[in-house]
Amino acid sequence: MVAMTDTVAETKPDMPFANDHDRWAALVERDVNADRKFYYSVATTGVYCKPSCAARLARRENVAFHATPADAERAGFRPCKRCRPSEAIATIRFAVGACSLGAILVAATDKGVCAILLDDDAGALARDLQDRFPMAQLIGGDASCERLVAKVVGFVEAPARGLDLPLDIRGTAFQQRVWSTLREIPAGETVSYSAVAERIGSPQSVRAVAGACAANAIAVAIPCHRVVRSDGGLSGYRWGIERKQSLLEREADS
Numbered sequence: 001m002v003a004m005t006d007t008v009a010e011t012k013p014d015m016p017f018a019n020d021h022d023r024w025a026a027l028v029e030r031d032v033n034a035d036r037k038f039y040y041s042v043a044t045t046g047v048y049c050k051p052s053c054a055a056r057l058a059r060r061e062n063v064a065f066h067a068t069p070a071d072a073e074r075a076g077f078r079p080c081k082r083c084r085p086s087e088a089i090a091t092i093r094f095a096v097g098a099c100s101l102g103a104i105l106v107a108a109t110d111k112g113v114c115a116i117l118l119d120d121d122a123g124a125l126a127r128d129l130q131d132r133f134p135m136a137q138l139i140g141g142d143a144s145c146e147r148l149v150a151k152v153v154g155f156v157e158a159p160a161r162g163l164d165l166p167l168d169i170r171g172t173a174f175q176q177r178v179w180s181t182l183r184e185i186p187a188g189e190t191v192s193y194s195a196v197a198e199r200i201g202s203p204q205s206v207r208a209v210a211g212a213c214a215a216n217a218i219a220v221a222i223p224c225h226r227v228v229r230s231d232g233g234l235s236g237y238r239w240g241i242e243r244k245q246s247l248l249e250r251e252a253d254s
């Protein structure tokens with residue numbers, strides 16, 4: 001029997017691929033979630049690649065890591081013809097609006113919404129977006145995103161309307177499992193971190209579930225605010241405990 005504690009607090013988001021050990025593990029697995037987070041070069045070929053490149057795995061001692069394609073090129077490497085790492089920069093469009101929870105930013109790629117961020121300060125939202133997608137080209141004031149902002153604000157103010165958006169969800173396999181489980185929690189209900197861990201078949205991973213909640217970039221649409229402690233306490237919320245409380249109260253009333 002696994003002892004479980006559910007007194008976890010949501011702390012800083014996971015920083016995947018923050019050290020060379022994790023980066024090397026991503027190469028071994030050709031992890032597509034690592035793409036755009038870093039690049040690697042191979043001393044013996046003079047080429048740099050995306051982590052998911054299908055090329056034969058180089059020897060560890062010949063591999064170096066780079067934050068951006070420009071960094072790899074400054075170090076004298078040329079882009080791989082197979083995975084084309086210099087073309088990995090995505091365009092993200094966004095718009096900022098206001099709701100009763102404060103300022104709100106909705107950002108989208110061609111595939112769907114990739115971020116919904118909340119803050120008191122509208123200026124902080126664009127900086128938060130750039131921090132989360134350091135390799136992306138950001139285009140603000142986008143008309144289609146303005147419509148998405150209106151839709152999300154409509155849901156925040158009246159949750160009974162529901163919220164159905166195409167999402168472009170970026171995260172590790174574990175985070176994706178947690179987030180898809182959160183999307184099955186109906187408005188007006190809450191579940192505990194340990195219940196989420198059980199639902200994904202990993203009851204010992206309560207802390208990692210809280211980490212995945214804290215790392216969620218798509219507020220409201222991936223309803224991490226519906227996850228609470230097993231004693232009903234709200235625990236933490238990436239966008240502030242008052243916002244979490246307010247969202248839950250409205251959903252309970254609707």
Ligand SMILES: [Zn+2]
Binds near residue numbers: 050055082
């Ligand atoms: Zn390559």
